[in-house]
Amino acid sequence: xxxxxxxxxxxxxxxxxxxxxxxxxxxxxxxxxxxxxxxxxxxxxxxxxxxxxxxxxxxxxxxxxxxxxxxxxxxxxxxxxxxxxxxxxxxx
Amino acid sequence: xxxxxxxxxxxxxxxxxxxxxxxxxxxxxxxxxxxxxxxxxxxxxxxxxxxxxxxxxxxxxxxxxxxxxxxxxxxxxx
Numbered sequence: 525x526x527x528x529x530x531x532x533x534x535x536x537x538x539x540x541x542x543x544x545x546x547x548x549x550x551x552x553x554x555x556x557x558x559x560x561x562x563x564x565x566x567x568x569x570x571x572x573x574x575x576x577x578x579x580x581x582x583x584x585x586x587x588x589x590x591x592x593x594x595x596x597x598x599x600x601x602x603x604x605x606x607x608x609x610x611x612x613x614x615x616x
Numbered sequence: 617x618x619x620x621x622x623x624x625x626x627x628x629x630x631x632x633x634x635x636x637x638x639x640x641x642x643x644x645x646x647x648x649x650x651x652x653x654x655x656x657x658x659x660x661x662x663x664x665x666x667x668x669x670x671x672x673x674x675x676x677x678x679x680x681x682x683x684x685x686x687x688x689x690x691x692x693x694x
Contacts, residue, residue, distance in 0.1 A: 538670070540674055541670035541671055541673065541674040542670055544670075544673055544674045544677070544679070545667075545670055545673050545674075545679050548673065548678055548679045548680070549679065552662070552664070552680075555662075556662075556664070559664050561664045562664050565664075565667065569670075
């Protein structure tokens with residue numbers, strides 16, 4: 525999958541989808557901590573999520589406060605992002 | 617991890633008793649529920665099988681097809 529070809533909306537959609545998968549498999553692993561298949565699934569999806577979030581943040585700004593401290597930014601990019609109630613990708 | 621083991625002790629116990637029942641009967645546990653002690657609640661042990669693709673998973677709210685139970689407002693669903 526070439527994530528650089530994804531639009532902002534597609535990338536955010538992928539992040540939402542893969543995040544659900546990561547949460548769900550983590551719940552499964554809570555009761556099956558030694559399930560090899562589930563561990564592989566977690567590692568794979570977790571990596572996809574990490575890369576997608578890095579890609580999004582590089583192109584469109586931080587999604588979580590953890591990456592809001594971008595030394596290259598001359599302004600506080602965090603507040604420049606659409607708020608959740610501003611809809612998909614923001615309405616501005 | 618120790619805390620985890622303590623918390624999950626019951627789950628592991630259930631898993632091993634499930635295996636005993638499997639071995640002795642060769643049938644699914646749920647078909648032998650009449651043999652289980654009364655007044656206890658039993659939850660079948662989930663195993664890792666297939667998963668939905670990512671898009672389907674978000675739409676269903678779970679990546680596990682066997683846990684996808686849409687609510688229709690009436691009757692149960694298997």
